[in-house]
Structures are given as structure tokens and as C-alpha cells.
Amino acid sequence: MPSLVDFFTIVAVSAGAFFFLAGTVGILRFPDTLSRLHALTKADNLGLGLIVLGLLPQSTLLVALKLLAVWLLVLLAGASSSQLIAQFVRRDKSNP
Amino acid sequence: MPEFLTSAATLVLALTGLGLARMLWGPSAADRMMSAQLLGTGGAATVLLLASANANPALVDIALTLALLAAFAAAALSLGEPGSRRPDDEED
Numbered sequence: 001m002p003s004l005v006d007f008f009t010i011v012a013v014s015a016g017a018f019f020f021l022a023g024t025v026g027i028l029r030f031p032d033t034l035s036r037l038h039a040l041t042k043a044d045n046l047g048l049g050l051i052v053l054g055l056l057p058q059s060t061l062l063v064a065l066k067l068l069a070v071w072l073l074v075l076l077a078g079a080s081s082s083q084l085i086a087q088f089v090r091r092d093k094s095n096p
Numbered sequence: 097m098p099e100f101l102t103s104a105a106t107l108v109l110a111l112t113g114l115g116l117a118r119m120l121w122g123p124s125a126a127d128r129m130m131s132a133q134l135l136g137t138g139g140a141a142t143v144l145l146l147a148s149a150n151a152n153p154a155l156v157d158i159a160l161t162l163a164l165l166a167a168f169a170a171a172a173l174s175l176g177e178p179g180s181r182r183p184d185d186e187e188d
């Protein structure tokens with residue numbers, strides 16, 4: 001019988017994997033570059049965040065802090081990268 | 097628990113691999129770069145799950161590196177394009 005902590009991990013990691021599935025379906029099937037960018041940034045980052053949340057109780061304090069640092073880095077990098085890619089797309093459209 | 101985490105890692109890896117199809121189809125360079133970003137995020141998630149499954153905290157550093165490289169790649173795409181210079185710096 002898994003403990004409450006294990007149950008929390010299983011639920012959070014499953015939710016994270018589900019959001020990854022949603023993000024991948026989005027990047028494959030959305031009709032437009034900018035909407036695909038939206039799917040990538042929001043859904044996949046949320047999936048990673050939920051996975052990190054699920055892994056936090058399974059680790060020591062130091063490793064948990066490192067996991068949080070990875071998640072923060074992916075959030076910040078994802079936010080700036082999406083802005084950069086969107087500007088690139090806009091430039092690309094205006095000079096065909 | 098390690099079996100569950102390993103199977104979750106396999107699932108995320110498979111989804112990331114499917115996302116690479118956008119790199120083949122993507123009509124523009126931005127689509128291909130987005131697929132590379134997905135590799136960074138999905139690869140980081142896979143490695144984090146494996147780090148916990150195998151009780152090997154060193155793998156978290158690999159996830160950190162992958163996330164960094166994805167950010168650098170997006171910056172290189174946007175800033176390395178020939179027409180992307182600001183109006184005030186004309187030559188190299």
C-alpha cells in the first residue's frame with residue numbers, strides 16, 4: 001500500500017505527463033506557427049512543473065532545491081525564448 | 097515507485113520523439129526551433145524522472161544543461177539571422 005507521499009508523486013507525475021501529451025499533440029496539430037509556439041510554451045512547461053512538483057517529496061533537501069532551480073530556469077528561458085521566436089516569426093513574415 | 101518513474105520517463109521520451117516530426121514538417125525555421133525547444137524541455141523532464149528513479153542526483157545537472165542549451169539555441173536563432181541587426185549597429 002503506497003504511502004500518501006507516494007500517492008501525491010504518482011498523481012503529480014501523471015498529470016505532468018498528461019500535459020506533455022497535450023503539448024505534443026498541440027505542436028503537431030495546431031494550424032499556425034504562433035499557436036504551436038503557444039502550445040509548446042504553456043503546456044510543456046506546465047508538464048515539467050508538475051513533474052518537478054511530484055518529484056520534490058522523493059528527494060533530499062539539496063536535490064529538491066536543485067529541482068526547483070531547474071524548473072525556474074526552464075520557466076524563465078521558455079518565456080524569453082517564446083518572445084524571441086515570436087519576433088523572429090514576425091520578421092520572417094514581413095520580409096518574404 | 098522507481099518502476100512508475102521509469103515508465104513515466106519512457107512515456108515523456110516517446111512524446112518528445114513524436115514532437116520531432118515538427119522538425120521534419122515545419123514550414124518555417126521557427127517551427128524547427130520549437131521542436132528543438134521541445135527536446136530541451138522534454139529531455140529535461142525525462143532526465144529528472146530518471147534521476148529520481150535511480151536515486152542518482154547527478155542526473156539533475158544534465159537536466160540543467162539541457163534547459164540552458166535550449167535557451168541558447170532560441171537566442172542564436174533570433175539574433176543570428178542576417179536581417180536581425182538593430183538599426184544603430186550597421187557593420188560587424
